Amino acid sequence: MRNLWTKIKKCLQAEMLQKMWKEFLWIAQYARRYWKAMIFYTALGVFGTGVSLASSVISKDLVDIITGHQTGKLLQTFALMIGFSFGNTLISQASAYASTMINLKVDREIQNDIFAKILVTDWESLTAYHTGDLVTRWSSDASNISSGILNWLPNLVIYTVKFISALAIVVHYDPTFAIFALLGIPFSALLSRPLLRRMTNNNQRSAQMSAKLYGFNQEAFSNIQTIKAFDMIRFYVDRLKNLQQEYIKMRLDFQKMSIATSLLMTLISYLVSYSCYGWGIYRVWSGAISYGTMTMFLSLSGTLTGSVNSLVSLVPSAISLGISAGRLMDIVEMPQEDYSADREVEQFAEKYRASGIGLAMEDLSYTYHTGTEVFSKASLEAWPHEIIALVGPSGEGKTTMLRLILSLLRAQGGEAWIGAGEDREQRIALSPSTRKLFSYVPQGNTMFSGTIAENMRNVKPEATDEEIVEALKLACAWEFVEKLPDGIESMVKERGGGFSEGQAQRLSIARALLRKSPILLLDEATSALDVATERKVLKNIMTDTYPRTCIVTTHRPTVLGICTRVYAIRGKKCEELGEKEILEMEKDF
């Protein structure tokens, strides 16, 4: 006995069980929100079971009246049977409608919830996942959880009630029949073991394959130009074929196993039905039961086998639910960003909007999760009406510095803060909450499909046409937009299509300027412009009356002369350059 208890304890401590328990608790926290829907669905199912069992008993009476075993009103019983059968159909349709309606609602809510959680997840941790993988987890796994929540527990109750009540009726009329009706259970249980194992493997592989396929499609469609330019058409077509073949093979393997299982299940149900049939005939022949009772038994034996099979099938769906929960937990349980200073930052922004807000960093150190050390005790500062340039060889850390400023990355050492006030003594530490004070124009094209005006209003919905034109002028974009037949109503295609790289960059800068954030970050956002236009854009930003702090990263020393300060990012430091060094850089360029 003690041995057994030690074994059970060992089992419970096993990592796998603990993981399953955690997954169960995670699902339960969602399920709790929908307990009303679950009770409603369960009640409908149990009621439907009652109606269906009642119609089996009435059909027995009907047969017995017809064969003369029982006296009763034939027409009335017939009408009752039709009524119950119709009622049963109505309930099952109502139940299907209610389940679809609730499913859609829960599905949407869970997806929104997980989407919101993903968006506040620590950015660096999130970059460990391919976007295709993230989308698959967010869509398929979340849907699996929502339908599981609504169906699993209610179905467990419904099928159990169905099984017990059908068994009770059988036992009530003829206990010997119960033995035949339950004949299939050991077989079903036996069959379910290999089925479960295969099902678990298949679920995991299927989720991984879907993520791989989705990721491939997403990358291929957004890089058609590169595929063509590098003459990789054949290569990509073949890669898709290989991926699809892998997917098809996995699906067909599983299908073969499902067919074999369902063939076996059908054979078992035949065995059960014919045994019941034979036993029924014998019992009728020996005068123990009536024809009606036999008809009822035959229909109830189907109900019993069906509910056992359905109960067995709840095990693989529980496993699949656990896998989906685990995949979602991997993401939503990553470190979350801290937005607790939101209110404080809003008040700070309100107070210092007119005089401007700057930022400073002191002795900042940062190393990526991968082990790449980018900064060790780096310092810089930038204040309103200043343009600060960050220069340095490729790969030294300019973009990383902007990510640290935006708190997309968390420094491991040093201090960083936004500052304002007369002596710049008013401070708030940089955090995800301070991000709302920034406009960021990253490398690459960041325009969305829609008109120019729509793109602009994405960041400031209440912007007037005049404000939009003003921002376009500051970014030197008005000079080409005004020549377009539709002006600011001209269409921009996906990823800035229809405009040159330099034009799209100027539109992106205009959008950032329109937002009127205290701090503007431009990450090589002027790299596609000619030197004269680049200088003009930066001069416009500098002479604009809005008290903006601007930080630009650039590879071109030609614009350094107009910047307030220049920092060279090199050797894990951020060093301010003197005039002589800037002149030398310009000369060397």
Ligand SMILES: Nc1ncnc2c1ncn2[C@@H]1O[C@H](COP(=O)(O)OP(=O)(O)OP(=O)(O)O)[C@@H](O)[C@H]1O
């Ligand atoms: N997500 C990341 N995970 C791990 N290492 C990274 C990541 N992003 C950048 N790095 C590494 O950090 C270093 C600095 O990269 P960063 O992009 O900041 O350079 P950069 O100066 O902006 O380069 P460029 O001028 O080419 O844009 C590089 O060695 C790079 O490999």
